[in-house]
Structure formats: structure tokens, C-alpha cells
Amino acid sequence: MTSPELLEQIVQLAQDAGQAAMRIYNKDFNVEYKDDKSPVTDADLAAHRVILSGLEKITPKLPVLSEESAAISWQERQQWQCYWLVDPIDGTKEFIKKNGEFTINIALIENGVPVLGVVDAPALGVTYLATQDIGAFKQVGEARIELKVTKKENKGVIRVVGSRSHSSEQLANYLKQFDEVDMVPKGSSLKLCLVAEGAADIYPRLGPTSEWDTGAGHAVATIAGATVTTVDGAPLKYNQKESYLNPFFIVSALQS
Structure with missing residues (x-):
């Protein structure tokens, strides 16, 4: 169910969530710790809200699994053929250190395979985007560069x-x-x-x-x-x- 239009909507949504995170990144923010001792900030929750609201408008019938709303039973999840997989902020430790290396992540999973993905690094001004039908790209500003791996020999x-x-x-x-x-x-x-x-x-x-x-x-x-x-x-x-x-x-x- 991927399409160029869907990819553009998800790119915009990830960038919107990134800007919500940046508003918090650029000032003092609250850090709390989950049961597993991993940190969570106000920005994780702000980005999560932006993404969930956006996905509900774009694909109202598709379920969403987000790190910040992960309490979904296996009995329910195992019925999912297609769903959104979201990490509102990956690299919360990097966010707290303010080194810029944190990302907003939105993926579409079909039958266990990621078929669309957007990784936005708002502090670095870079977005990576990919979908099976049009390819993978790195976006800096308005410019997009297609990404094509050239396999390297395992030596040197x-x-x-x-x-x-x-x-x-x-x-x-x-x-x-x-x-x-x-x-x-x-x-x-x-x-x-x-x-x-x-x-x-x-x-x-x-x-x-x-x-x-x-x-x-x-x-x-x-x-x-x-x-x-x-x-x-x-x-x-x-x-x-x-x-x-x-x-x-x-x-x-x-x-x-």
C-alpha cells in the first residue's frame, strides 16, 4: 500500500514531530526514567503525540505500535498484517547530551518486512526516506540524493x-x-x-x-x-x- 504520496505525507509528519522535539531540545527539559532505567523526555512524548495524531488522519484504519504506547497484547498484534512502527525519538541519550544524533523514526511494516521508512534527524537538518516502489533518498534542505549501495569486497x-x-x-x-x-x-x-x-x-x-x-x-x-x-x-x-x-x-x- 506504499505510494509516493504516502511517503511524502510521512516525511512531512516525521519532520513536524522533529520540530516539536527541537522546541524542547533548545531549552531545559525534563528527564524521567522508565522501569528498565531507559530515559524518556518531554520531547519523546511531544513527538509521539504529533505522530499518532498524524497517522490517524493519514491511515485511520492502520494500527500503530510506538515505543511510547507499546502495551498491546501479542494476541492482538499477531493479527496485524500491516501496521506503523514508530520510535518518536531514537537516541534519547544523545538528545540529553545535545550532540544532535537523535532521530524520529516511522516505518510501515507489511508481513514482517519494512516497506517504507522515514528517519528524520532534525538537529542535523537531514531526513532519510525510502519506499520499495521508488527507492531510498537522503534529503538535506530541498535537495534529495538517491542512495544506492555499492557492495565492497571484504578486504582492506x-x-x-x-x-x-x-x-x-x-x-x-x-x-x-x-x-x-x-x-x-x-x-x-x-x-x-x-x-x-x-x-x-x-x-x-x-x-x-x-x-x-x-x-x-x-x-x-x-x-x-x-x-x-x-x-x-x-x-x-x-x-x-x-x-x-x-x-x-x-x-x-x-x-x-
Whole structure:
């Protein structure tokens, strides 16, 4: 059910939510902590409200799963063939640090596959957008650049994008397979987008993420031509189980 018109509506909606977040970003804001100790700010809730209101107008019959309204039973969710997957602000820790590397994420999931995704980074003035029928793009101002991954041989210097807020011994061990590694630190779902735009060759995520953290960036990466798989090589799928947690996964522009 994707279309150019729908993509433009979602781009505008993500940017509207981004501007709502920026109004809070540019002043003092309140930080609270959820039961799992993850932070949530006034901006998460403001962006969430903008997105939910907009999606209800654009596609009133489609269900929405958002990080800020995730208490939906598996019995209900497993009936969904098509739904919106939303992270109002991914990279809340980056938002709190005010380093600009946070994103607004909206993805359309059909039968477990992200078929449309918008990742807006309002503090950086960049929006990534993708849909299966027209491709993947990076927008800066009014200009749009099409993103097409050129697969690279698995040798020489490999540019690895990793989290600013998470690192692990598992990642260090994984990277031993490469001759030489150039680490590119980045926060939020921007990591998937860096592979899509050719600024990194691989993003191994060997730590916890939730489905809403990755859906939109996943769409951008795969539609641009990268692969997004579990560490076993299976496609990363959505809404296939009761837990929202993703398995460990690899986003790659390397030749297999």
C-alpha cells in the first residue's frame, strides 16, 4: 500500500514531530526514567503525540505500535498484517547530551518486512526516506540524493559504524575477522542510514535493540541495497514473536 504520496505525507509528519522535539531540545527539559532505567523526555512524548495524531488522519484504519504506547497484547498484534512502527525519538541519550544524533523514526511494516521508512534527524537538518516502489533518498534542505549501495569486497580497511552509547567484548571479537577496521561512532538509527549512504561498510549490532529502534532505518538500508540479517544470515523480521526485542543483527554493504 506504499505510494509516493504516502511517503511524502510521512516525511512531512516525521519532520513536524522533529520540530516539536527541537522546541524542547533548545531549552531545559525534563528527564524521567522508565522501569528498565531507559530515559524518556518531554520531547519523546511531544513527538509521539504529533505522530499518532498524524497517522490517524493519514491511515485511520492502520494500527500503530510506538515505543511510547507499546502495551498491546501479542494476541492482538499477531493479527496485524500491516501496521506503523514508530520510535518518536531514537537516541534519547544523545538528545540529553545535545550532540544532535537523535532521530524520529516511522516505518510501515507489511508481513514482517519494512516497506517504507522515514528517519528524520532534525538537529542535523537531514531526513532519510525510502519506499520499495521508488527507492531510498537522503534529503538535506530541498535537495534529495538517491542512495544506492555499492557492495565492497571484504578486504582492506572496513569502515564499521558503532554506537556512541554501547560497546561490547562481543563486538571486538566479531571485528577480528577484518584486516583493518576504521570505527565510525554514531548514535541512534543513523547507524543504519550511514551504511545506506555509503559512509560505512557494516554495522554489527551485538547488543539489545527493540523493533521500533530499527524499523525505519532498516527500510532505508535494505531499499538502498544493503542487507539486514541476523548473525545467522536470516532476514531480520518484525512482529513475529511476543517480545519486542530484536535478535543481534548485521547491516552490511560488504559482498557476501
